Amino acid sequence: MNQREMHRRKIRRHTSRPACLTAVVLLACGVPADGGRVGELRGTPMHTPIPKPDLVLTDTEGRRFSLRDETEGQVTLVFFGYTHCPDVCPIQMATLGAAFGDLSPELRSRIEVIFVSTDPERDTPERLRSWLDGFDKAFVGLRGSIEQINEALSSMMLPGVAMMPAESHGEPVIGHPAAVLAFGPDGLARIRYGFGVRRSDWSHDLPLLVSP
Amino acid sequence: MPAIQWWCFAQQEAWSWTWRPLVGVWVVIGLLAWAYRRLLSGVDPGAEPESVGRWRRASFASALFLLWASLDWPLGPLGASYLASVHMVQFLAVGVAAPALLLLALPRAAFEALRARPRTLGLVEAVTQPVAAFFIFNIAMTTSHWPGVVDGLMPTQAGSFLLDLVWFAAGLVFWWPLVAPVPERAGFQPMGKIAYLALNAILIRPPFAMMIFSEHPIYSIYELAPPVAGDPLDDQQFAGVIMEIGLAWIMFSGVVVVFDRWRRSEAAGAS
Numbered sequence: 505m506n507q508r509e510m511h512r513r514k515i516r517r518h519t520s521r522p523a524c525l526t527a528v529v530l531l532a533c534g535v536p537a538d539g540g541r542v543g544e545l546r547g548t549p550m551h552t553p554i555p556k557p558d559l560v561l562t563d564t565e566g567r568r569f570s571l572r573d574e575t576e577g578q579v580t581l582v583f584f585g586y587t588h589c590p591d592v593c594p595i596q597m598a599t600l601g602a603a604f605g606d607l608s609p610e611l612r613s614r615i616e617v618i619f620v621s622t623d624p625e626r627d628t629p630e631r632l633r634s635w636l637d638g639f640d641k642a643f644v645g646l647r648g649s650i651e652q653i654n655e656a657l658s659s660m661m662l663p664g665v666a667m668m669p670a671e672s673h674g675e676p677v678i679g680h681p682a683a684v685l686a687f688g689p690d691g692l693a694r695i696r697y698g699f700g701v702r703r704s705d706w707s708h709d710l711p712l713l714v715s716p
Numbered sequence: 717m718p719a720i721q722w723w724c725f726a727q728q729e730a731w732s733w734t735w736r737p738l739v740g741v742w743v744v745i746g747l748l749a750w751a752y753r754r755l756l757s758g759v760d761p762g763a764e765p766e767s768v769g770r771w772r773r774a775s776f777a778s779a780l781f782l783l784w785a786s787l788d789w790p791l792g793p794l795g796a797s798y799l800a801s802v803h804m805v806q807f808l809a810v811g812v813a814a815p816a817l818l819l820l821a822l823p824r825a826a827f828e829a830l831r832a833r834p835r836t837l838g839l840v841e842a843v844t845q846p847v848a849a850f851f852i853f854n855i856a857m858t859t860s861h862w863p864g865v866v867d868g869l870m871p872t873q874a875g876s877f878l879l880d881l882v883w884f885a886a887g888l889v890f891w892w893p894l895v896a897p898v899p900e901r902a903g904f905q906p907m908g909k910i911a912y913l914a915l916n917a918i919l920i921r922p923p924f925a926m927m928i929f930s931e932h933p934i935y936s937i938y939e940l941a942p943p944v945a946g947d948p949l950d951d952q953q954f955a956g957v958i959m960e961i962g963l964a965w966i967m968f969s970g971v972v973v974v975f976d977r978w979r980r981s982e983a984a985g986a987s
Contacts, residue, residue, distance in 0.1 A: 590730030591942040598943065606931075702939055703949070704932040 586623035601639030603706030724792035776821035811883030856886035917967035927956030
């Protein structure tokens with residue numbers, strides 16, 4: 505199996521698994537939890553709200569960063585990926601970054617975008633900062649151990665990090681969730697944005713996510 | 717060994733500079749070359765001056781080169797999957813410049829041969845009537861660049877091939893009344909031809925206005941493609957500019973040619 509095929513499988517796997525999970529949860533729970541304006545949003549509703557994980561990592565300046573404490577009361581968009589990713593990560597971050605850049609300073613100040621590296625070995629703080637700055641300087645980059653990341657992913661009912669060996673002359677490929685989870689100011693995620701969300705979707709949804 | 721494809725299409729994988737064979741492109745180019753050679757073999761070589769023959773062969777070679785360069789690797793895959801601006805360069809080559817060069821490459825006898833086929837000639841006459849040709853070309857151009865159509869067709873080889881085919885056919889229809897001597901159109905004189913070309917040069921088609929003025933990328937295949945160069949919105953706006961300026965440049969080149977021929981024929985008539 506070549507690298508391209510692995511990427512394709514990675515995209516399929518990580519876009520379909522959470523969707524299946526959502527469908528299962530929907531069948532199990534029936535009525536959606538109170539999600540405010542979830543119905544107006546273009547993301548995929550999660551019928552069981554997921555609490556923000558108790559994740560304490562290190563930011564690109566080397567400071568301790570507690571996800572719950574540092575983002576309390578904010579709309580928080582969390583994405584797990586890696587800077588060497590050839591497709592999903594740069595596309596997700598670019599579409600989100602472009603829409604985020606169009607927001608008013610007031611709206612921007614009410615949204616935190618958190619990128620958690622699933623490749624802490626190669627994603628040095630400098631590399632991570634430089635890569636994120638290419639999308640938006642306000643984006644926060646976090647690093648931690650794979651065990652911490654997998655624990656957080658598990659608590660959010662997302663598939664864990666999958667390391668795939670490099671082919672000859674190729675880069676190692678890392679399987680990771682393709683979705684961005686949107687946590688409300690109450691610390692609960694009721695909506696996710698899988699791969700394929702476009703800039704126009706973010707431009708539509710970001711103001712709605714921060715409105716009460 | 718790189719994967720062999722028939723035609724380039726939108727693929728959701730990172731761009732690579734590894735060469736990829738596109739067999740369909742070679743087959744089409746080969747068939748065109750074979751058909752032209754066969755056509756020339758049936759034409760009396762003394763029917764036109766040798767200089768005209770050389771000029772026609774150069775025109776054919778240019779058309780073939782444009783088709784090959786714009787459809788084969790790397791421009792083919794880049795335009796199909798990653799960059800709207802490259803897609804527009806392909807359109808100008810496949811849908812505008814190559815059909816004009818191909819029609820110019822045909823000897824007069826090839827057009828005259830249509831007279832022996834009245835039904836075909838009748839169809840050609842109806843389709844290439846200037847007003848009909850104007851609408852066919854512009855409707856095909858607008859439809860084939862509509863976001864839903866592009867996003868729907870480009871992810872498959874058949875869909876991508878169909879779009880290229882529509883471009884090429886619409887281009888032939890557009891240039892036919894300007895270039896082809898058969899059927900004769902006594903009412904379509906140089907001033908009419910100049911107006912026909914100038915109108916197409918200045919016309920702003922809806923997809924191109926969308927490309928330039930939209931606040932968001934309109935084509936999902938380019939917006940959600942693994943990044944190659946720059947921002948998708950900048951690329952899209954650049955594509956719109958390429959389209960409008962490129963098309964205007966080709967049309968005004970046509971105006972210059974028509975005007976020059978008109979001037980020469982007037983001068984020859986006066987002398």
